[in-house]
Amino acid sequence: MRKGMLEYCILLLLHREPSYASDIILKLKEAKLIVVEGTLYPLLTRLKNDELLSYEWVESTQGPPRKYYRLTAQGEDFLAELESAWDELSDTVNHLRYKLLTTTQS
Amino acid sequence: MKKTLTINLGGTVYHIDEDAYILLDNYLNNLRYHFRKHEGADEIVHDMEDRIAELFNEYLHEGHQVVTIREVEAVIARMGKPEDLNDDQEEGETASERTADADPSETATRRLFRDPDDRILGGVASGWAAYLGWDPTWVRLAFILIGLFFHGFIFIYLIAWIIMPLARTATEKLQMRGEPVNVDSIGKAVTDGFERVNESIRSEKTQSVLHQLASGFARFIGGVLKIILVIIAICLVPCLLGALVVLFALALAAVGVLASVPAIFYHIMPYVDWEALGSMSGPAITFALCGLMVVALPVIGLLQLLMQSFGRQTPMSTWTKVLLILLWLIAAGYMMYSVFHTSLFLFPENTFLINN
Numbered sequence: 001m002r003k004g005m006l007e008y009c010i011l012l013l014l015h016r017e018p019s020y021a022s023d024i025i026l027k028l029k030e031a032k033l034i035v036v037e038g039t040l041y042p043l044l045t046r047l048k049n050d051e052l053l054s055y056e057w058v059e060s061t062q063g064p065p066r067k068y069y070r071l072t073a074q075g076e077d078f079l080a081e082l083e084s085a086w087d088e089l090s091d092t093v094n095h096l097r098y099k100l101l102t103t104t105q106s
Numbered sequence: 107m108k109k110t111l112t113i114n115l116g117g118t119v120y121h122i123d124e125d126a127y128i129l130l131d132n133y134l135n136n137l138r139y140h141f142r143k144h145e146g147a148d149e150i151v152h153d154m155e156d157r158i159a160e161l162f163n164e165y166l167h168e169g170h171q172v173v174t175i176r177e178v179e180a181v182i183a184r185m186g187k188p189e190d191l192n193d194d195q196e197e198g199e200t201a202s203e204r205t206a207d208a209d210p211s212e213t214a215t216r217r218l219f220r221d222p223d224d225r226i227l228g229g230v231a232s233g234w235a236a237y238l239g240w241d242p243t244w245v246r247l248a249f250i251l252i253g254l255f256f257h258g259f260i261f262i263y264l265i266a267w268i269i270m271p272l273a274r275t276a277t278e279k280l281q282m283r284g285e286p287v288n289v290d291s292i293g294k295a296v297t298d299g300f301e302r303v304n305e306s307i308r309s310e311k312t313q314s315v316l317h318q319l320a321s322g323f324a325r326f327i328g329g330v331l332k333i334i335l336v337i338i339a340i341c342l343v344p345c346l347l348g349a350l351v352v353l354f355a356l357a358l359a360a361v362g363v364l365a366s367v368p369a370i371f372y373h374i375m376p377y378v379d380w381e382a383l384g385s386m387s388g389p390a391i392t393f394a395l396c397g398l399m400v401v402a403l404p405v406i407g408l409l410q411l412l413m414q415s416f417g418r419q420t421p422m423s424t425w426t427k428v429l430l431i432l433l434w435l436i437a438a439g440y441m442m443y444s445v446f447h448t449s450l451f452l453f454p455e456n457t458f459l460i461n462n
Contacts, residue, residue, distance in 0.1 A: 021153065022157065022160055035186070035190075036183075036185060036187075036190050036191065037157065037184050037185050037186065038137075038154060038186040038188075038190070038191045039186065039190070039191055041150045041154050041157070042141065042144060042150050042191065045144070045145075045146045045149050045150045045153070046144075046145070048146075049145055049146055064116060064156075064159075066160075067153070067156075
């Protein structure tokens with residue numbers, strides 16, 4: 001469940017703007033989604049192998065060039081699918097919670 | 107004062123303390139081993155190396171020139187121990203493996219591994235020593251003595267060497283020593299792995315004279331055996347390959363001869379007792395197949411070993427090894443039996459000469 005979320009969030013972040021792995025880490029850490037940074041790399045490699053992501057080597061201001069990840073068209077499609085699935089899920093949960101709330105209140 | 111090394115990490119040169127280097131090397135090896143079954147394992151570890159380089163840069167901007175063990179520890183804490191990095195893709199076999207591994211974490215049962223940190227030949231003796239909780243030196247001496255009086259033991263040792271897996275990860279090393287496997291102990295094993303080596307070097311100085319003599323003796327015998335083994339292995343490779351070709355040809359020939367000869371000869375010489383020849387074909391084919399297996403299995407084993415040493419192949423499971431060894435023993439036993447029983451099986455044509 002958590003891993004699936006993580007995947008979704010990575011795609012979401014990259015949809016908003018292409019970025020370096022370290023930027024993704026920073027944002028995920030801000031959101032308290034990951035504890036250890038190493039978790040990200042197997043996921044990125046897998047998403048890349050599934051052709052949802054692509055990367056190019058981009059020079060950075062300091063140090064050697066780094067991988068700059070972006071979503072592929074396939075990745076965008078997959079993200080849209082995930083999004084609708086997520087909406088459906090949250091609707092279901094919200095509905096249940098709301099119903100539960102009203103029944104306990106009444 | 108500490109010795110420093112120069113390393114190239116992610117395309118940048120770093121000066122790193124020797125102890126910090128050992129720790130980092132250990133960590134990266136553990137990562138590599140952890141991800142060995144993943145698709146793109148090299149890439150994952152490579153990306154992580156790049157990230158570690160970035161983190162070093164961050165730390166070194168604070169005015170230090172040399173990466174010390176403190177930085178490496180901080181980096182490992184940030185990146186996470188290999189055991190923390192479970193990807194959800196590893197389901198099925200690995201998942202069951204993990205649950206199987208998780209169970210002994212409570213009871214801390216020992217498992218039999220070969221010890222890579224303390225080995226003279228294959229680490230079999232030290233593995234047993236760790237399993238039994240004895241001193242490796244005495245186990246080695248016992249092995250040598252048994253080997254002197256009972257020569258078959260050498261064969262048993264070789265089989266044990268093949269079957270017993272090497273303790274590669276921190277988890278396996280802990281299980282080998284019978285220490286409980288949990289997050290703390292794994293962390294300790296990863297970070298203290300190099301200290302253990304230092305300890306063993308230091309402790310050698312304080313050992314008794316008798317102990318030193320014994321371990322020196324074991325080391326000497328081990329060295330001699332190693333040289334002999336290497337020589338045998340080098341001699342065997344071409345022989346095995348040659349024999350494989352010959353036996354394969356033999357198997358084909360046996361099948362071909364048995365299939366075609368009767369048909370031709372039946373028309374020419376219908377008076378020959380073909381029943382006898384027919385009864386020979388089964389054993390002859392079996393014999394050729396057994397021969398094929400006797401030669402092919404070691405060749406496969408050697409190839410597998412070669413691939414493994416280049417890191418292209420994951421090691422075989424223990425049960426596969428046991429099965430293959432059993433198969434080899436059966437095949438070898440059958441061959442010996444038939445050679446002693448009769449030499450005619452190899453040349454089924456001769457039987458018809460005799461029957462004539």
